[in-house]
Amino acid sequence: MRCCFGNNISPEEQQNENEEELKKDVVIRFFMAGMGSAGKSTIIRHLIYLCKTNPRYKYCNEDWSEKQNDEIEFECDTEIWKNKIRENIINAFDIFIKQVYENSDKFQNRDLEIFAKSLQNLNKNKSEISLIEMSDLFYSRLICLLKDPAFKRALAMKNRIQIHEPERKLFDGLKYFLNEEKLKFVFSKNYIPSEADKIRCRLPTTGVQRHYFILKKTKIEIYDAGGQKSERAELLNNLNKWNTSRNCTSNNESFILFVASLADYNVRHPNYPNQTLLDESAAFMDILLNNDHIRHCGILIFFNKKDRFFEKLSDQFCRNDIDFIKESLSPIELKEYKLYGRFRRKTMYKAAEYKFIKILKQKYKDRSCYSKNTCAIDPTIMGTFISVIKNEIFIKVVSEIVP
Numbered sequence: 001m002r003c004c005f006g007n008n009i010s011p012e013e014q015q016n017e018n019e020e021e022l023k024k025d026v027v028i029r030f031f032m033a034g035m036g037s038a039g040k041s042t043i044i045r046h047l048i049y050l051c052k053t054n055p056r057y058k059y060c061n062e063d064w065s066e067k068q069n070d071e072i073e074f075e076c077d078t079e080i081w082k083n084k085i086r087e088n089i090i091n092a093f094d095i096f097i098k099q100v101y102e103n104s105d106k107f108q109n110r111d112l113e114i115f116a117k118s119l120q121n122l123n124k125n126k127s128e129i130s131l132i133e134m135s136d137l138f139y140s141r142l143i144c145l146l147k148d149p150a151f152k153r154a155l156a157m158k159n160r161i162q163i164h165e166p167e168r169k170l171f172d173g174l175k176y177f178l179n180e181e182k183l184k185f186v187f188s189k190n191y192i193p194s195e196a197d198k199i200r201c202r203l204p205t206t207g208v209q210r211h212y213f214i215l216k217k218t219k220i221e222i223y224d225a226g227g228q229k230s231e232r233a234e235l236l237n238n239l240n241k242w243n244t245s246r247n248c249t250s251n252n253e254s255f256i257l258f259v260a261s262l263a264d265y266n267v268r269h270p271n272y273p274n275q276t277l278l279d280e281s282a283a284f285m286d287i288l289l290n291n292d293h294i295r296h297c298g299i300l301i302f303f304n305k306k307d308r309f310f311e312k313l314s315d316q317f318c319r320n321d322i323d324f325i326k327e328s329l330s331p332i333e334l335k336e337y338k339l340y341g342r343f344r345r346k347t348m349y350k351a352a353e354y355k356f357i358k359i360l361k362q363k364y365k366d367r368s369c370y371s372k373n374t375c376a377i378d379p380t381i382m383g384t385f386i387s388v389i390k391n392e393i394f395i396k397v398v399s400e401i402v403p
């Protein structure tokens with residue numbers, strides 16, 4: 001029988017309470033890294049969104065006190081998001097306009113040509129985007145452009161357009177915005193971005209952003225490190241700082257969460273045309289893991305943007321790009337794909353991940369490593385993240401702490 005006075009509780013209950021206490025004291029720490037645009041901050045935005053909508057999850061301050069919903073901002077304020085989303089779309093239009101000219105194609109009429117030029121100028125002077133008064137005229141011209149046959153032909157090449165300018169590529173949230181209804185909404189005078197809009201927006205991270213979550217009583221600390229070229233220069237420094245900032249009084253378990261974009265499998269490296277950004281990502285993972293200070297950390301890899309990966313693989317314009325990842329494919333698999341576009345998803349995952357697995361097997365086979373194929377714009381990413389913590393990490397951590 002349970003006694004209600006004093007501290008007299010049964011040994012069984014005491015053990016349960018101890019375990020609960022221990023669980024509360026455990027901090028699972030992630031240092032999240034990867035190339036620019038891999039989808040790292042998208043995962044964070046989804047986790048924050050989850051905390052806003054489900055009381056079992058909490059988004060916290062550094063001292064683990066819960067942030068109230070009205071205190072929670074997705075990285076920046078609404079005005080910045082609004083301009084950034086419009087900037088993303090105008091930048092994408094500019095890329096397609098460039099492609100129209102590269103195709104030696106012509107817009108249907110002179111008015112559209114003039115509007116296309118003005119959009120290009122706007123993209124060059126991005127600060128003006130926040131100053132211009134949006135009007136129905138602007139939006140309706142965007143729609144005319146979208147329907148123009150030459151523009152459509154450029155659009156059809158979206159999976160293999162390469163702009164030879166550093167850090168300049170189509171953002172992978174584009175598809176969601178590229179329809180009449182959405183464009184009308186985004187370019188209306190009173191546009192306020194929704195959470196779903198923000199999740200699709202490309203907003204590069206500068207420095208390292210720290211985030212604190214309590215997911216089902218487990219404390220999760222995530223450092224989200226910017227992955228653009230300029231940011232990567234500081235990364236090892238930041239990694240060392242993260243490593244030395246461990247709180248020795250609590251039970252920490254530290255992980256490197258590396259996010260790689262599978263959609264980069266056919267994006268040529270700006271300096272080494274025989275390589276892709278996926279090759280660069282694998283080389284970057286190697287540099288990161290080679291750091292002596294993080295030998296004790298587990299490794300988690302999210303092979304992200306699986307939706308875009310399969311979209312590209314299914315696009316006949318991209319068939320020959322398979323050569324970038326053909327190392328693990330058999331001659332029959334390669335022929336089936338190149339001739340008929342037929343493939344098995346599992347085989348293609350293996351093909352793209354091979355660059356990473358090879359490095360892990362050759363150099364880091366003594367480290368515990370776990371990988372997952374993800375799509376960070378899909379809300380199921382939250383379930384994936386939580387199940388990884390629950391099944392792959394927490395069970396291990398708790399069984400080490402409570403043998």
Ligand SMILES: Nc1nc2c(ncn2[C@@H]2O[C@H](COP(=O)(O)OP(=O)(O)OP(=O)(O)O)[C@@H](O)[C@H]2O)c(=O)[nH]1
Nearest residue numbers: 037038039040041042172173200205227305375376
């Ligand atoms: N289609 C698709 N788009 C994605 C996915 N993950 C991220 N994106 C989009 O990719 C773009 C870049 O994502 P971010 O999360 O900002 O990338 P990041 O890794 O934080 O980049 P840096 O901050 O520069 O290091 C955004 O437009 C996202 O909406 C995905 O799985 N599928």
Ligand SMILES: [Mg+2]
Nearest residue numbers: 040041204205
């Ligand atoms: Mg980011």
